[in-house]
Amino acid sequence: MRIVMIGSGYVGLVSGACFADFGHQVCCVDKDEAKIAALREGRIPIFEPGLDELVAKNVASGRLQFTLDLAEALPDADAVFIAVGTPSRRGDGHADLSYVHAAAREMAGHLSPGTVVVTKSTVPVGTGDEVERIIREARPDLEFSVASNPEFLREGAAIDDFKRPDRVVIGVDDDHAATVLHEVYRPLLGNETRLLVMKRRAAELTKYAANAFLATKISFINEIADLCEKVQADVADVATGIGLDSRIGARFLQPGPGYGGSCFPKDTLALLKTGQDFEAPLRIVEAVVASNDMRKRSMGRKVVHALGGGGHGKTVALLGLTFKADTDDMRDSPALAIVRALQDAGAKVRAYDPEGMEQAKTLLENVTYCADAYEAMEGADAAVIVTEWDAFRALDFERSRELLKDPLLVDLRNLYDRADIERYGFRYVAVGR
Numbered sequence: 147m148r149i150v151m152i153g154s155g156y157v158g159l160v161s162g163a164c165f166a167d168f169g170h171q172v173c174c175v176d177k178d179e180a181k182i183a184a185l186r187e188g189r190i191p192i193f194e195p196g197l198d199e200l201v202a203k204n205v206a207s208g209r210l211q212f213t214l215d216l217a218e219a220l221p222d223a224d225a226v227f228i229a230v231g232t233p234s235r236r237g238d239g240h241a242d243l244s245y246v247h248a249a250a251r252e253m254a255g256h257l258s259p260g261t262v263v264v265t266k267s268t269v270p271v272g273t274g275d276e277v278e279r280i281i282r283e284a285r286p287d288l289e290f291s292v293a294s295n296p297e298f299l300r301e302g303a304a305i306d307d308f309k310r311p312d313r314v315v316i317g318v319d320d321d322h323a324a325t326v327l328h329e330v331y332r333p334l335l336g337n338e339t340r341l342l343v344m345k346r347r348a349a350e351l352t353k354y355a356a357n358a359f360l361a362t363k364i365s366f367i368n369e370i371a372d373l374c375e376k377v378q379a380d381v382a383d384v385a386t387g388i389g390l391d392s393r394i395g396a397r398f399l400q401p402g403p404g405y406g407g408s409c410f411p412k413d414t415l416a417l418l419k420t421g422q423d424f425e426a427p428l429r430i431v432e433a434v435v436a437s438n439d440m441r442k443r444s445m446g447r448k449v450v451h452a453l454g455g456g457g458h459g460k461t462v463a464l465l466g467l468t469f470k471a472d473t474d475d476m477r478d479s480p481a482l483a484i485v486r487a488l489q490d491a492g493a494k495v496r497a498y499d500p501e502g503m504e505q506a507k508t509l510l511e512n513v514t515y516c517a518d519a520y521e522a523m524e525g526a527d528a529a530v531i532v533t534e535w536d537a538f539r540a541l542d543f544e545r546s547r548e549l550l551k552d553p554l555l556v557d558l559r560n561l562y563d564r565a566d567i568e569r570y571g572f573r574y575v576a577v578g579r
C-alpha cells in the first residue's frame with residue numbers, strides 16, 4: 147500500500163514509521179521546514195523511546211520518506227492519513243479544526259481516483275462530513291472516500307501501542323474504504339488485534355468517549371485519595387480493592403497530580419462542547435474537568451502546606467516536569483500549575499526533568515533548571531516528585547538528605563514506601579496515604 151501521513155508530529159511520525167515497518171510505502175509530509183530537515187538528516191524532533199531506530203531502519207530500507215511537498219507525495223496514494231493537531235480553540239474549548247480543514251483543502255487538488263482520506267487526528271463527530279464536503283467542492287468529479295481511524299497510542303509507549311493495540315477502530319461509510327483500511331492494518335491481524343469496523347461518526351465519538359472515560363477514572367481515584375487522607379485510609383489499598391474487580395480494572399487507578407498532556411485536557415473539553423451543541427449535556431465529564439483543574443493547583447498548595455504554610459524564603463526542588471514519564475511533552479502538564487502556585491506563594495523553584503526541560507523553558511519563567519535530581523535538591527527546603535520517571539524511583543536518600551536543607555519529600559506519584567523513606571530521617575508526604 148502507498149500511504150501518506152499529513153502531519154509528522156507524535157502521531158503522524160510514529161504511525162508512519164510503524165506502517166513502513168509493516169511493509170507499506172510511506173511518505174510523511176509536514177509544513178514545518180525544520181522538522182522535515184531534521185528527519186531527512188536522521189534526527190528525530192520528538193522524544194519517543196525506540197523511534198530513532200525504527201525511523202532509521204525504514205528510511206534505510208527505502209520504505210519511509212519525508213517531504214514538505216504534498217504534490218510530490220500524494221499522486222497514487224491508496225490512503226492519506228490526516229494527523230495534524232486539533233488543539234483547544236482559544237476562548238471556547240471547541241476542537242480547533244482549522245489544521246484539519248486546511249489539510250483537506252491542500253490535498254484536494256492532488257488526490258487520485260480511489261484514494262481513501264482518513265482522519266487519524268482526534269476530531270469531533272461530523273468532521274469526516276466536513277472533510278468530504280471540502281474535497282467534493284474542489285473536485286466534484288473525483289471518486290474518493292473519507293474514513294475515520296482514531297489513534298489510541300500513548301506517548302512513551304507509542305510504538306508498542308501502535309504495533310500491539312487493544313483494538314483498531316475504523317469508521318467507514320463505504321465498502322471501498324473498509325477494504326483499503328483492512329489492507330493497511332492486515333499485518334496486525336495475525337496477532338489477534340481486533341479490527342472494529344463501524345460507521346464514521348461512531349468511530350469519531352469512540353475516541354472522545356475513551357479519553358473521557360480514562361480521565362474520569364483518574365479524577366475518581368484522585369478524589370478518593372483526598373478522602374483517604376481525611377479518614378486515614380491508604381488509597382493504594384482501596385485502589386487494589388476495587389481494581390481487582392474485573393468490571394472496574396486496575397489500570398488508571400494511581401492517584402497523582404491530575405491528568406495533563408496533549409489529549410485528555412483538550413479532548414474532555416471538546417466532548418463537552420459537542421454534548422452542548424447536540425443538547426446532550428455530559429454532566430459527569432463536566433465534573434471531571436472541574437475536578438482536574440482544581441487538582442493541579444491544589445498540588446502546589448499541598449507542597450506549601452508541607453513546607454509549613456508559606457513559601458517565602460523557601461526553595462523547592464521539582465523532580466519531573468512532563469505530564470508523565472517517557473515523553474518530552476509539556477502540554478497541559480500539572481507541573482505548570484504547580485510551579486505557578488509555588489511561585490505565587492513566594493517560593494523559588496529548581497527543577498530537573500530528563501526530557502522535558504527544553505519545552506518547559508518556553509512555558510515557565512524564573513525556574514532554575516538543573517543537570518540532575520541531586521543538583522536540583524542542593525540547598526532546597528523540599529524535594530517534590532511530580533513525574534514518575536524511572537530516574538526518581540531509586541534516589542540515593544543519604545545523598546539527598548545531605549543536599550536538602552530540610553529532609554522533606556513530597557511524592558505526588560506515590561513512588562515510595564513511607565517506612566523506607568522515614569528510615570533515612572525524611573518527612574514523607576504522599577497522595578492519599
Ligand SMILES: NC(=O)c1ccc[n+]([C@@H]2O[C@H](COP(=O)([O-])OP(=O)(O)OC[C@H]3O[C@@H](n4cnc5c(N)ncnc54)[C@H](O)[C@@H]3O)[C@@H](O)[C@H]2O)c1
Nearest residue numbers: 153154155156157176177178230231232249267268297301
Ligand atoms: N500525542 C498523542 O499522544 C496522541 C494520541 C492519540 C491521538 N492524538 C491526536 O493526533 C493528532 C495529532 O497530534 P500530535 O500530538 O501528533 O500533534 P503534533 O502537534 O505533534 O503534530 C502535528 C503536526 O502536523 C503538522 N501540520 C499541521 N498542519 C499541517 C498541514 N496542513 N500539512 C502538513 N503538516 C501539517 C504540524 O507542523 C505538526 O508537525 C491530534 O488530533 C491529537 O489529539 C495524539
